[in-house]
Every structure is written in C-alpha cells, then in structure tokens.
Amino acid sequence: MLIYVLRRILYTIPIAMGVSMVCFALIHIAPGDPLNAIIPEGASPERVAQIRTAYGFDRPLPVQYLKWLGHVAQGDFGESIMTQRPVMSEVLPALVNTLTLASAAVLFGFMLGCVSGVVSGYLMGKPADRIVTAASIAGVSIPHYWLGMVLMVIFAVNLNLLPATGMGEGGSGTFGFGWDSLQYLILPALTLAVIPAGIIARSVRGTVAEVRQQDFMQTLQAKGLPGRRIFVHVVKNALPAVLAVMGLQLAQLLGGSILVETVFSWPGTGFLLNNAIFTRDLPVLQGTILVLAMFFVLINLVVDVVQTAVDPRIKRA
Incomplete structure (x- = not known):
C-alpha cells in the first residue's frame, strides 16, 4: 500500500509541473498586453519600459517562468493589480x-x-x-x-x-x-x-x-x-x-x-x-x-x- 501511494505521489509531480506551465502560458497567450490595466493612459515609452521591468516582463519567457515558479513555491503569488493586496x-x-x-x-x-x-x-x-x-x-x-x-x-x-x-x-x-x-x-x-x-x-x-x-x-x-x-x-x-x-x-x-x-x-x-x-x-x-x-x-x-x-x-x- 505504501509503495503504491509513493508511486502515485511521484506521478503527481510532473502533472503539477505541467499544470503550472499551462497556467503561466495562459496569461501570455491571451489577447492584449497583460500590463494594460496598470499602464497609465498616455504614459511615455520610458515609463512603460520601467513598469515592464518592475514586473519582469522584459525578460525571456523561460526566465519569467522560473522566477514565477520560485515565488509560487514559497507561497508568493504576487500582488493584485486592482487591490494591491497579496494574491x-x-x-x-x-x-x-x-x-x-x-x-x-x-x-x-x-x-x-x-x-x-x-x-x-x-x-x-x-x-x-x-x-x-x-x-x-x-x-x-x-x-x-x-x-x-x-x-x-x-x-x-x-x-x-x-x-x-x-x-x-x-x-x-x-x-x-x-x-x-x-x-x-x-x-x-x-x-x-x-x-x-x-x-x-x-x-x-x-x-x-x-x-x-x-x-x-x-x-x-x-x-x-x-x-x-x-x-x-x-x-x-x-x-x-x-x-x-x-x-x-x-x-x-x-x-x-x-x-x-x-x-x-x-x-x-x-x-x-x-x-x-x-x-x-x-x-x-x-x-x-x-x-x-x-x-x-x-x-x-x-x-x-x-x-x-x-x-x-x-x-x-
């Protein structure tokens, strides 16, 4: 019984990793820029670049994913854009x-x-x-x-x-x-x-x-x-x-x-x-x-x- 349970847990690990990849990818393949909600209207290109850098959107997607996964593993899902509270x-x-x-x-x-x-x-x-x-x-x-x-x-x-x-x-x-x-x-x-x-x-x-x-x-x-x-x-x-x-x-x-x-x-x-x-x-x-x-x-x-x-x-x- 114990061996069966351990085997099922091991099978769960790659499934969880695949789920995290899909959740991360959904945000980036959705139409529109994910930061449109927080970029002020009429913001200068310099200000837009600063916001993208602050949220890590200036880095390659694999780097963004690994950084995001590291925060998630620590229970940090980021902050809500609307309420500025932890997710x-x-x-x-x-x-x-x-x-x-x-x-x-x-x-x-x-x-x-x-x-x-x-x-x-x-x-x-x-x-x-x-x-x-x-x-x-x-x-x-x-x-x-x-x-x-x-x-x-x-x-x-x-x-x-x-x-x-x-x-x-x-x-x-x-x-x-x-x-x-x-x-x-x-x-x-x-x-x-x-x-x-x-x-x-x-x-x-x-x-x-x-x-x-x-x-x-x-x-x-x-x-x-x-x-x-x-x-x-x-x-x-x-x-x-x-x-x-x-x-x-x-x-x-x-x-x-x-x-x-x-x-x-x-x-x-x-x-x-x-x-x-x-x-x-x-x-x-x-x-x-x-x-x-x-x-x-x-x-x-x-x-x-x-x-x-x-x-x-x-x-x-």
Missing part, C-alpha cells in the same frame, strides 16, 4: 467559500444520486428505473445558471422563503453553521448538486446492475443469504466506482461553479475569477487558476488512495 489573501478566503459550497453540493448530490441509483439498479426496466433515468438525463442537461435563476425566482422572489444572493446578512463574507448562514447556502448548493446527482445516479445504477449479475451474487443467493446481507455486498463492490465519481465531481465543482457563484453573488473562487477576468487582474486570475488546478490534482490523488484502501485489487493492477 493569496484574495484567493484563500474565496477558496474556503467555494469548498463549503462544493462540499454541500457534492454531499447532497451523493446522497440523492446513490439512493436513486441503487433503486434504479435494483428495479431495472420498471417505472422507477425509467423515472430515475429521465431525471438523471434532465439533471445533467439543465444549464447551471438557468436552474439557479429559476430557483431564485421561485424560492426567493415568489415564495420569499430563502435569500437570493450573498453569503450572510449585510453582504458578510464569513460563513457560519447557523440558520443565518445556512439559508444562503441552500439555493446555490441545490443548483450545483443537480449535475453530480445525475452523474452519480447513472454510475451507481450501472455498477449495481453489473454487480448483481456477477456469478458470486448468484452464489450468495443460492446459499440463502438474507437480502440485507446481499445488499451489503452489492454496496461494498460498487463503492470504489462511486468514490471515484464523487471525488471527480468535487474537483470539477471547485473550478466549474463560476456561473453559479456569479448568479448568487457567492464570494468564492468562481466569483473571484469572474471579477479578475473583467478587470484583467492577471495575477489574481493566474493564482486562482493554479490553486484550483492543484486542488484538482490533489483530490484525484486522494481518491486514488482511498479507492486502493477500499479495493486492494487496484494496487495489484
């Missing part, structure tokens, strides 16, 4: 908020998807299976932002049951676990949970149906094992695939919630990315993308390790 002081609070939202969405989607997927897998071909299948396809197909606006109109405007935007009273950016904060989490979490619920339900349905058709399940039934014990064996054999899907959905929601966070004004990384794009705050944009990409790599590593702990056959593959 990490902008990214970390937003990342915590996004993790809160994504975790709630994945938890809700996991519970709903697993229950409906197991029911569908046990009742294949019956009306319940058709209903779950249709709901799963609809959930995966519905655009996030459209569903968010519909839920906002129904529950915040028409019924006045839940707040429409923000994360707390008076635009507070601090999340607690009382009702005052949880009520702001419900609508965006439900909006984000629809796609994971649909994907997990389809995955669980297929896995449960496949496990139930295997020879060892027929043997357990022939021996007269109670249905409750057989159900435990089905869940145990389906768990590795479900964990993989759940981990990937959590990682995807970290970077894929930009539209939902913008619709609900949730101060997470998606909201931060949206503002950075429109203000061309490239250090914040670069730092946020890199942090999210690293989290995606880390979550995949954790999922691989957890899968191996649950199903030892993986490390022998």
Whole structure:
C-alpha cells in the first residue's frame, strides 16, 4: 500500500509541473498586453519600459517562468493589480467559500444520486428505473445558471422563503453553521448538486446492475443469504466506482461553479475569477487558476488512495 501511494505521489509531480506551465502560458497567450490595466493612459515609452521591468516582463519567457515558479513555491503569488493586496489573501478566503459550497453540493448530490441509483439498479426496466433515468438525463442537461435563476425566482422572489444572493446578512463574507448562514447556502448548493446527482445516479445504477449479475451474487443467493446481507455486498463492490465519481465531481465543482457563484453573488473562487477576468487582474486570475488546478490534482490523488484502501485489487493492477 505504501509503495503504491509513493508511486502515485511521484506521478503527481510532473502533472503539477505541467499544470503550472499551462497556467503561466495562459496569461501570455491571451489577447492584449497583460500590463494594460496598470499602464497609465498616455504614459511615455520610458515609463512603460520601467513598469515592464518592475514586473519582469522584459525578460525571456523561460526566465519569467522560473522566477514565477520560485515565488509560487514559497507561497508568493504576487500582488493584485486592482487591490494591491497579496494574491493569496484574495484567493484563500474565496477558496474556503467555494469548498463549503462544493462540499454541500457534492454531499447532497451523493446522497440523492446513490439512493436513486441503487433503486434504479435494483428495479431495472420498471417505472422507477425509467423515472430515475429521465431525471438523471434532465439533471445533467439543465444549464447551471438557468436552474439557479429559476430557483431564485421561485424560492426567493415568489415564495420569499430563502435569500437570493450573498453569503450572510449585510453582504458578510464569513460563513457560519447557523440558520443565518445556512439559508444562503441552500439555493446555490441545490443548483450545483443537480449535475453530480445525475452523474452519480447513472454510475451507481450501472455498477449495481453489473454487480448483481456477477456469478458470486448468484452464489450468495443460492446459499440463502438474507437480502440485507446481499445488499451489503452489492454496496461494498460498487463503492470504489462511486468514490471515484464523487471525488471527480468535487474537483470539477471547485473550478466549474463560476456561473453559479456569479448568479448568487457567492464570494468564492468562481466569483473571484469572474471579477479578475473583467478587470484583467492577471495575477489574481493566474493564482486562482493554479490553486484550483492543484486542488484538482490533489483530490484525484486522494481518491486514488482511498479507492486502493477500499479495493486492494487496484494496487495489484
């Protein structure tokens, strides 16, 4: 087990290096000069040259990358062009908020998807299976932002049951676990949970149906094992695939919630990315993308390790 984990960590290092190269290159291949946002209008060529030198843009790209990577390795992502604050002081609070939202969405989607997927897998071909299948396809197909606006109109405007935007009273950016904060989490979490619920339900349905058709399940039934014990064996054999899907959905929601966070004004990384794009705050944009990409790599590593702990056959593959 330890050797497998160390091997997975070694595989992660070149992936992380490749991600950092892509994040660095994105800023330089984007249209326009990255320094346009801070160069004063009508600045003299000498002043422009001074600014480019101050930000290191006068050096070759490989030198810029190595210098930037060295600062990143020390936790220094530079300063925001708009706020003049360290990038990490902008990214970390937003990342915590996004993790809160994504975790709630994945938890809700996991519970709903697993229950409906197991029911569908046990009742294949019956009306319940058709209903779950249709709901799963609809959930995966519905655009996030459209569903968010519909839920906002129904529950915040028409019924006045839940707040429409923000994360707390008076635009507070601090999340607690009382009702005052949880009520702001419900609508965006439900909006984000629809796609994971649909994907997990389809995955669980297929896995449960496949496990139930295997020879060892027929043997357990022939021996007269109670249905409750057989159900435990089905869940145990389906768990590795479900964990993989759940981990990937959590990682995807970290970077894929930009539209939902913008619709609900949730101060997470998606909201931060949206503002950075429109203000061309490239250090914040670069730092946020890199942090999210690293989290995606880390979550995949954790999922691989957890899968191996649950199903030892993986490390022998």
